[in-house]
Amino acid sequence: MEFGLSESQQLLKDNARKFFAGECPMAEVRRIMETDTAYDAALWAKMVEQGYTGIIFPEEYGGVGLGIVEFILLMEEAGRALVPGPFFSTVALAGALIDAVADPEQKKRYLAPICAGEARSTVAILEATASWNSADVQIASANGKLTGEKLFVPDAMEADFIIVVARDGVFAVDAKASGINIQRMEALDLTRKLYSVRFSGTPAEKLANAAGLARALDVAAAALVAEMVGGMQRTLDITVEYAKTRKQFGKPIGMFQAVQHHCADMYLETESARSAAYYAAWALEENAPDAAVAVSIAKMYASDAARTVGNRGIQVHGGMGFTWENDLHLYYRRAKASETAFGDSTYHRERIAGLVIDAGAVSVQSA
Amino acid sequence: MDLNLSAEERLFRDELRAWLGTNVPKDWAEWREKPLEETFPYLRAWQRKLDEGRWAAVSWPKEYGGRSATLMQQAIFWEEMAQVQAPPMANALGLGLIGPTIIAYGTEAQKKRFVPKILSAEEIWCQGFSEPNAGSDLAGLQTEARLDGDHYVVNGQKVWTSYGWVGDWCELVVRTDANVPKHKGLTVLLVNMKSPGVDVRPLRQMTGESEFNELFFRDVRVPVENVLGKVNDGWNVAVSTLMYERGSYGARLHLLFKRNIERLIELSRTFQRNGHPAARDPLMRQKLAQCYGEIEIMRLNQLRAFSRITATGVPGPEGSILKIFWSELNQRVQQVAQELLGPYGQLVGGDSRAIDNGIWSYGYLRTRGNTIEAGTSEVQRNIIGHFVLGLPRSY
Numbered sequence: 001m002e003f004g005l006s007e008s009q010q011l012l013k014d015n016a017r018k019f020f021a022g023e024c025p026m027a028e029v030r031r032i033m034e035t036d037t038a039y040d041a042a043l044w045a046k047m048v049e050q051g052y053t054g055i056i057f058p059e060e061y062g063g064v065g066l067g068i069v070e071f072i073l074l075m076e077e078a079g080r081a082l083v084p085g086p087f088f089s090t091v092a093l094a095g096a097l098i099d100a101v102a103d104p105e106q107k108k109r110y111l112a113p114i115c116a117g118e119a120r121s122t123v124a125i126l127e128a129t130a131s132w133n134s135a136d137v138q139i140a141s142a143n144g145k146l147t148g149e150k151l152f153v154p155d156a157m158e159a160d161f162i163i164v165v166a167r168d169g170v171f172a173v174d175a176k177a178s179g180i181n182i183q184r185m186e187a188l189d190l191t192r193k194l195y196s197v198r199f200s201g202t203p204a205e206k207l208a209n210a211a212g213l214a215r216a217l218d219v220a221a222a223a224l225v226a227e228m229v230g231g232m233q234r235t236l237d238i239t240v241e242y243a244k245t246r247k248q249f250g251k252p253i254g255m256f257q258a259v260q261h262h263c264a265d266m267y268l269e270t271e272s273a274r275s276a277a278y279y280a281a282w283a284l285e286e287n288a289p290d291a292a293v294a295v296s297i298a299k300m301y302a303s304d305a306a307r308t309v310g311n312r313g314i315q316v317h318g319g320m321g322f323t324w325e326n327d328l329h330l331y332y333r334r335a336k337a338s339e340t341a342f343g344d345s346t347y348h349r350e351r352i353a354g355l356v357i358d359a360g361a362v363s364v365q366s367a
Numbered sequence: 368m369d370l371n372l373s374a375e376e377r378l379f380r381d382e383l384r385a386w387l388g389t390n391v392p393k394d395w396a397e398w399r400e401k402p403l404e405e406t407f408p409y410l411r412a413w414q415r416k417l418d419e420g421r422w423a424a425v426s427w428p429k430e431y432g433g434r435s436a437t438l439m440q441q442a443i444f445w446e447e448m449a450q451v452q453a454p455p456m457a458n459a460l461g462l463g464l465i466g467p468t469i470i471a472y473g474t475e476a477q478k479k480r481f482v483p484k485i486l487s488a489e490e491i492w493c494q495g496f497s498e499p500n501a502g503s504d505l506a507g508l509q510t511e512a513r514l515d516g517d518h519y520v521v522n523g524q525k526v527w528t529s530y531g532w533v534g535d536w537c538e539l540v541v542r543t544d545a546n547v548p549k550h551k552g553l554t555v556l557l558v559n560m561k562s563p564g565v566d567v568r569p570l571r572q573m574t575g576e577s578e579f580n581e582l583f584f585r586d587v588r589v590p591v592e593n594v595l596g597k598v599n600d601g602w603n604v605a606v607s608t609l610m611y612e613r614g615s616y617g618a619r620l621h622l623l624f625k626r627n628i629e630r631l632i633e634l635s636r637t638f639q640r641n642g643h644p645a646a647r648d649p650l651m652r653q654k655l656a657q658c659y660g661e662i663e664i665m666r667l668n669q670l671r672a673f674s675r676i677t678a679t680g681v682p683g684p685e686g687s688i689l690k691i692f693w694s695e696l697n698q699r700v701q702q703v704a705q706e707l708l709g710p711y712g713q714l715v716g717g718d719s720r721a722i723d724n725g726i727w728s729y730g731y732l733r734t735r736g737n738t739i740e741a742g743t744s745e746v747q748r749n750i751i752g753h754f755v756l757g758l759p760r761s762y
Contacts (some may be wrong), residue, residue, distance in 0.1 A: 001376060001439045002369050003667075004674035009368065069368050240756045255759040257745070260752030267751055268688045275667035282370055297660040346653065349660070353652035356659055357632050 003278070005073070012066075013073040019050060020081035026327050029082050033190040033330070038084040039120070039158045048117025053091055057099055061107050062115035068219060072226040072281040076274075079230025082330055084191035086120045086155035092223035093154070094121035094163050100212030100219075101170045106205070110161065110172055119160040123220075124150035124197050132343040134213070139199070140167035141206065146199040147179075154341075156182050156195035164204060170213055171204035178202065189337035191330065218295040219284055221342040225277040225295075225302045228338050231331045232270040232302075232309045238328060239263060239313040242320070253316070262312040269305040276301050293355050300348035306335040370670070372443075379440050380447060386420050387451050395454045400716075400724060407533060410457035414488040417456065423486050424462045431470055431478070432486045438673040442618040449622035460530055461485040461492035465538045468608045469557075472596040481536070481557065493534035493560070495525040495582055496605065503746045505540075506549045506602060510584065512541040512556060514591075519543070519556060521564075521587040527740070531567045531580025534560045539584075540605050543598055553601035557593040564588075574732045609742075610686075617669045617689050624662045624693070624700065627730075631655060631704055634722070638707055645707055654703045661696050668692060684754035687747040694737035694744065701731045 005013065023046050032040045047053060056071045057063025071092075078087060091114065098111045098121075113119035127150060129136050139148035146164060156162060156175075164171045173180065179200035187194045240263055243254030253259050276298035283291040310332040314321035321328055343351070372380065392413060398406050417423040418432070425444050427433025436444065456462060466485045469477060484490040501508035510523025521541055528537075537558045544552030560567070564587040569577035596604040632655055635646040645651040668689055675685065704727045705712040716725030738744045752758045 001372055001670070002674055002677075003670040004678055005368055240758065243758055252759055254752070255761050257749065257752075257761045260756075260758050260761055261745070261748040263756050263758060264687075264691075264748035264751035267756060268691055271671075271685070271688055272664050272668055272692065275671050276664050278368065278671075279370070279667045282368055286371075294663075297663050300657070300660050301664055345657075349653045349656035350649070352656035352660055357635065357646050357652060357655060 003275075009070060009073060012070055013077060016050075016052075016074050016077035017080065019046075020077055020083060023047075024081050024083050026082070026330075029084055029191060029330065032084045037086075037155070037157045038191055038193055039086055039155070040084070043083075044085065044087075044117065044120075047087060052087070053095075053117045054115030055091070057095060057111055057115050061112045063111075068222070068281045068285040069278065072222060072277060075223045075226040076230040076233075076277070079227030079334075080234045082191055082231065082234070082327075082334060086122065086158045088192065088223065088227065089122035089155040089159070090114055090120045093123045093220045094159075096219045096223075097123055097163050097170065097213070097216040098172075098207065100216035101207045101209050102172075103208035106172070106207055113160070120155070120158050121161050121163060122153055122155045122159045123163045123165065124153045124156070125165045125217075126150065126152045132347055134165070137165055137167050139164070141169070141171060141204060144203060144206075145179075145201045146171060146173065146204045147201055149196060149198045151196050152185065153195050153197050154192050156197050157184070157193065162197060163207075164199075165213065166204075169210045170207045172207060173199070173202055173204045177204075187337065188333040191334060192337060194337075214292070215284070217342065218280075218292060221299050222277065222280045222284060222295050224338055224341055225273065225280065225298045228302045228306045228335065229270065229274045229277050231334055231338075232266070232273060232306055235309050235313040235328060235331050236263070236266045236270050239266065239316050242317055246318075246320075259316055262316050266309045266312050269309050273298070273302040273305045293352060296348040296351045296355070299342060300345045300352065303339045303343075303345040303348070307339055310335050376437075376439055376443060379434075379436070380443050383422065383444060383447050386422060387447060387453065390416060390420065391451045391453050395452065399454070404532075406454075407457060410454055411488040411491075413454050414456040414458060414462075418486045418488070423456065423488075424466060427466065427470065431466075431482050438677055442669070442673065445619045446622060449619070449626075457488045458485055458491050460494055461488075461490070464608050464611045465492045465494065467611050468538065468555075468604060469595065471607060472555075472604050474592075476592070477557070477595065490535040491530055491533050493528050493530040493537050493580075493582075494608070495528055495537045495539035495558070497527045498524060499526055503743055505605070506553065508540060508542060508553070510539070510541045511545070512543050512554065512589070514543075515588075517591050518588045519554075519591065519594075521556070521558070521584045521589055523584050525582040525584075526570065526579075528580045528582050529578060531560075531582055532569065532577075534567075536560060537582070538595070538608065540601050543601075547599070550602045552599055553605070554598050555595040555601040555604040556589050557595055558584075558587065558589050562587050562589070573735070574729060617665070617693060620693055620697075621662070621666045621669065624665065624697065627700055627704075628655070628658050628662055630723070631658070631700075631707060635707055638709070638711075640707075651707060654706065658696075658700045658703055661692075661699070665689075665693055665696060684750050687742075687750045687755070690742060691738075691744050691747045694734075697737050698734045701727070701734045705731055 024043060032038055051064045054063035055066050055074060059065045095114045127138055139146060159175050161175055162173045164173055179202040181198040183196045185194040185196055243259055244252050246253050280294040280298040283294040313328050320326055398409055414423055425434045425436035426441050429435050469481055498508045512519040512521045537560055539556045539558045540553055541556055542552050543554040564585040566583040568581045570579045570581050571577050635651060636644050638645045640648040640651055672689060708722055708727055711722050712727050714721035715728050749761060753760050
């Protein structure tokens with residue numbers, strides 16, 4: 001049993017960190033987030049060159065064929081660098097979903113261009129109820145067409161095609177199809193823009209097998225948790241550095257226990273979220289029986305931890321933490337968006353209860 | 368990363384399973400609720416049996432009667448012991464902390480003299496570290512040992528000593544030089560508890576029981592050959608003992624926590640809340656799920672720490688997050704238990720309506736000690752701040 005990273009896993013993580021530090025430093029993040037869709041073609045091309053857009057997908061569609069653990073390590077570093085734009089939406093969300101629910105012919109048309117870096121995509125799930133429970137999805141197809149509105153769709157304006165979760169299956173919709181109207185939803189996270197997507201008799205292609213949907217969304221959620229861990233780590237690093245250099249009363253503020261203990265708690269929360277994220281990735285990769293519970297535990301913990309790590313980081317920075325100039329608020333904004341995406345801690349606690357308390361009740365009754 | 372058992376780990380587990388299958392006592396359930404004073408001979412006999420099968424101290428090197436087990440194998444050991452509800456071992460401190468310290472620092476004569484009897488539970492060990500005026504600041508301890516010919520003469524007081532009442536020997540930290548900085552004047556002595564001048568008194572704690580003792584030393588004579596390690600190097604010896612405290616202890620705790628949450632989930636199906644079983648109450652579901660998830664994260668943090676120790680060879684200061692995590696989590700779990708049980712939560716063992724013979728009211732009080740014993744949460748956070756994050760020392 002080995003919970004540490006293998007040499008090749010560590011190498012992939014180190015390389016990703018170096019890559020993002022070089023190609024996507026904070027100055028670039030700030031420049032790109034001020035653009036209309038936070039998409040930068042040059043950065044995208046470099047990520048494609050690294051193989052990142054095909055990292056977990058089968059080689060027959062042009063992917064690299066690595067495992068979910070490797071993917072999670074890449075996402076952690078992407079989160080640490082606060083990489084803006086549609087990478088998460090395209091790869092972790094749309095790509096993973098297509099890989100899980102499409103047939104080989106559909107994968108050639110939708111997954112292969114993602115791997116090749118030629119297409120960007122996203123997934124539309126939420127509606128006006130903003131419920132992550134799939135039973136609350138209302139939109140359904142009629143004669144191969146979709147009508148209705150999806151909300152909180154990340155990066156929709158940059159998508160070449162949009163994957164839509166509907167009552168009667170999962171559909172692929174051409175972003176330039178007739179009767180589609182995409183509008184920006186102005187929100188906190190400047191690096192990952194949100195949109196409403198309205199369909200009015202929009203032609204849609206049904207993907208073959210919706211049975212893989214739940215697991216694919218778990219892969220996306222685990223990837224998001226990894227991204228959150230990266231953001232927490234960066235927030236911790238920035239904060240510790242500040243506590244070492246900022247002086248008050250003639251001493252570095254990091255010498256005061258009130259400050260040290262904030263930092264210690266940030267460390268504890270970051271490491272604990274990381275343990276949960278890595279295990280969730282491994283459980284998904286191995287199709288372990290507790291994979292769904294593991295993902296919910298990770299998202300439950302990280303949703304709260306990402307927020308409190310941000311809270312503490314800003315507090316330790318004092319007035320500097322409240323400025324626009326300091327980078328912490330950019331991570332804090334992303335953390336809030338990620339907290340609710342795929343369900344916040346309340347949602348996942350209820351999901352755990354369903355899997356653990358209710359499932360247990362069934363087995364007791366039948367015994 | 369591969370969380371499947373390796374072939375070697377599976378072999379270890381299977382051998383242990385087979386041994387436990389034929390050797391684990393079947394009547395422990397009848398004994399477990401009795402006071403420790405009554406069960407102690409039973410626990411000694413069980414440890415002797417484990418030692419005969421070479422299972423008493425799996426983490427110890429093979430040449431000293433152990434199995435040189437890896438941390439993962441140790442975790443497997445405790446998991447298997449919990450699975451069959453095996454009784455604990457009598458000489459817990461000797462096996463877990465003091466034996467390994469003697470193996471690391473002792474002379475050949477000391478190892479030969481003490482180690483076999485630790486394994487067989489023939490001699491029970493206790494630990495004399497904390498003092499009334501030296502808790503978190505352990506190095507400030509005042510118990511003194513003065514050299515008199517070929518003996519040290521010990522005077523002073525120790526507190527919070529587990530197993531003091533039954534201890535045959537004590538790993539005692541004393542001050543042998545008061546004229547140097549506090550860390551540099553300490554020495555560890557191996558003290559026979561039957562020596563004249565040793566007085567052991569029970570220390571009654573807030574739960575009403577006496578897990579711990581106070582030890583008083585008045586002109587106790589200890590032969591110089593019972594110095595462990597070097598004179599005035601006692602701080603390093605003592606710290607090494609404290610490091611073992613963090614080893615596989617957590618693996619045992621996790622199984623206890625897991626049993627607790629499973630029991631609470633079971634109780635939630637019968638305890639009523641707002642007119643229906645608590646298991647269907649949205650708020651209780653949230654709280655139980657939070658505990659369940661955090662107990663799992665405690666296990667994962669431990670496994671990751673084990674892997675890191677295996678890779679680097681030493682338990683690092685990161686171990687401090689394990690201590691903070693389990694101790695604070697245990698308090699949260701006990702609070703949820705109290706909310707679930709309502710007025711029944713306060714009933715103590717012996718009351719005919721007490722749930723699970725009062726373990727929840729006991730646990731509620733006992734877990735207050737968790738964030739204090741073995742290094743307070745504040746000290747653990749200082750350790751993380753300074754030794755892990757590199758912030759300047761605060762004290």
